[in-house]
Amino acid sequence: MMQHADDSRSVTCRHCGLHTLVPVLSPKQKAHCPRCNHTLTVLSANWVDKILALSLSALFLLVLSLSFSFLSFDINGMKTSITLASVVASLADQAYLGLAVLIFTVCIILPAGVISMLLFWMLAIKFGLGVRAAQTQVKLCFAFLKWCMPEVFIVSALVSMIKLVTIAEVELGFAFYFYGAFIVMFMLVLQLLDRHQLELALLQRASSEPKPLQSQQSLQWTWALLATSILLYLPANLLPIMTTRFLGEDSPSTIVAGVITLWQNQSYFIAIVIFVASVLVPIFKILALAYLSYSVRAPYAYNAKQRYLLYRVTEFMGRWSMLDVFVVAILAGLVQLGSTMSVYPGPAVVAFCAVVVLTMMAAMSFDSRMLWNEKS
Numbered sequence: 001m002m003q004h005a006d007d008s009r010s011v012t013c014r015h016c017g018l019h020t021l022v023p024v025l026s027p028k029q030k031a032h033c034p035r036c037n038h039t040l041t042v043l044s045a046n047w048v049d050k051i052l053a054l055s056l057s058a059l060f061l062l063v064l065s066l067s068f069s070f071l072s073f074d075i076n077g078m079k080t081s082i083t084l085a086s087v088v089a090s091l092a093d094q095a096y097l098g099l100a101v102l103i104f105t106v107c108i109i110l111p112a113g114v115i116s117m118l119l120f121w122m123l124a125i126k127f128g129l130g131v132r133a134a135q136t137q138v139k140l141c142f143a144f145l146k147w148c149m150p151e152v153f154i155v156s157a158l159v160s161m162i163k164l165v166t167i168a169e170v171e172l173g174f175a176f177y178f179y180g181a182f183i184v185m186f187m188l189v190l191q192l193l194d195r196h197q198l199e200l201a202l203l204q205r206a207s208s209e210p211k212p213l214q215s216q217q218s219l220q221w222t223w224a225l226l227a228t229s230i231l232l233y234l235p236a237n238l239l240p241i242m243t244t245r246f247l248g249e250d251s252p253s254t255i256v257a258g259v260i261t262l263w264q265n266q267s268y269f270i271a272i273v274i275f276v277a278s279v280l281v282p283i284f285k286i287l288a289l290a291y292l293s294y295s296v297r298a299p300y301a302y303n304a305k306q307r308y309l310l311y312r313v314t315e316f317m318g319r320w321s322m323l324d325v326f327v328v329a330i331l332a333g334l335v336q337l338g339s340t341m342s343v344y345p346g347p348a349v350v351a352f353c354a355v356v357v358l359t360m361m362a363a364m365s366f367d368s369r370m371l372w373n374e375k376s
Contacts, residue, residue: 011040011196016308017369035372036308041196048201051192052122055115058185061178062112069173071157073164073334075341082333083175084108090333096345099353103329106149106322111186114148117141118189125201138199145190146364149319150183156326160334162270163262163327218367222293225362226286232351232358233282240346242328244335252346255279255324278324278352281317285359288314289366296370307371311363318360325353 011022016036025031030042044050065084072081082090084107091100117137123129154176161170240252253261255278262271288310295302328349335343 013038013040015368016372018372036305042194043197044192044194047192047194047197048122048125051118051189052126054185054189054192055119055122058115058182058189059112059119061182061185062108062115065175065179065182066108068175068178070175070179071161071173071330071334072171073168074171075168075337078337078340080334080336081173082330084179087329087333090336091329091345094332094344096350099325099329099345099350102353102357103153103326106147107153107326108150110144111148111150111182114141114144115186115189118193121198121202135199135203138195138202142195146360148186149322150179150186152319152322153326154180154183156323157330159270159273159323160327160330162267163331164335166265166267218365218370219293219296221365222289222362225358225365226289226293229282229355229358229362230286232355233286236348236352236355237279239348239351241324241348241352242331242346243344245342245344247340254348255352274324274327277320281321282355282359285314285318285321285363289359289362292366292371296373304372308368311366311368311371315363318356318363321356321359322353325349325356 009022009024010019011031012019013033013036015038016033018033018035020031020033020040022031022040025041025043027043027045031040032038033040068083069081070083070087072079088100088104091097091103118141157176161172164170237255239254241255242258243250243252245251255274259271259275259279262268262274292307292311292314295307328343328345331343332345335341
């Protein structure tokens with residue numbers, strides 16, 4: 001169906017900076033950037049009602065997941081169990097308050113905040129409740145989304161369970177299933193959520209211009225964050241990330257030593273997952289971002305599409321390095337049987353967590369629009 005010229009809107013791609021004239025879409029239609037092929041906007045049928053229903057379900061499931069046991073651990077008749085809140089409390093009791101706050105924030109507070117904002121906005125759109133949101137609130141919501149990591153936490157719980165199942169009986173509590181269902185609802189919401197359509201519905205207009213390109217300042221931040229993460233990467237791998245106390249004897253373990261132990265115990269898949277997420281991915285992110293930062297100031301041209309693909313892969317992989325941090329947090333909360341058997345976080349967990357956060361911040365500070373300059 002033909003669209004009138006005045007029905008079109010100018011949309012600026014947030015990834016490459018290209019201005020594109022996009023017509024008003026019909027349900028199930030989407031518009032792609034002709035330069036980087038990023039999805040500019042997609043219109044899902046009845047998206048407001050669907051997000052409203054899914055957000056209500058997600059919020060309800062998250063509340064339930066905080067109300068029951070998450071995992072239980074039984075060895076020789078000695079049993080402990082944890083809730084999502086007790087994992088955080090255990091870290092705080094062991095003087096890892098910053099790490100406890102970070103985990104609670106990225107796994108519970110931020111996902112709950114995003115869902116609550118979307119729920120309020122969908123109600124406002126559906127029932128026409130006047131002024132609904134400011135542009136800064138929409139920006140804040142999508143900024144929060146980059147730091148939400150519930151899916152990484154649930155995978156970490158499964159890894160923790162597999163680590164323990166050879167020496168004890170581990171059971172999944174109701175909260176595990178509720179939290180897993182919450183993640184499914186949360187992901188479905190993100191599949192339906194489109195920033196351009198949300199801004200049109202909330203603000204009667206979409207932001208046509210992302211923030212101005214400040215390449216020099218962006219690169220300075222990226223290089224500074226990368227340099228700091230490199231300095232922290234050494235202690236993160238050389239110091240113990242976890243200490244296991246068994247019958248009164250402490251056995252500290254580094255990341256690599258933990259991978260070797262898993263391999264020797266024939267837990268090959270888990271060993272590979274942790275090695276990739278905790279060793280290879282941080283190195284890959286640092287090298288990739290360093291290469292991208294160099295390439296935008298190189299005197300000769302690089303292929304823009306290949307560099308952009310590398311950037312998107314780096315950005316996507318960032319959060320998964322938190323897997324080992326969450327595993328240590330879950331084990332430290334669950335395995336607390338005094339001198340018989342207990343697990344404690346090691347000093348490397350703070351350094352490694354800082355590496356993950358800093359490399360994620362470096363990826364966010366890098367403006368991908370620089371990849372599409374004229375010499376590319």
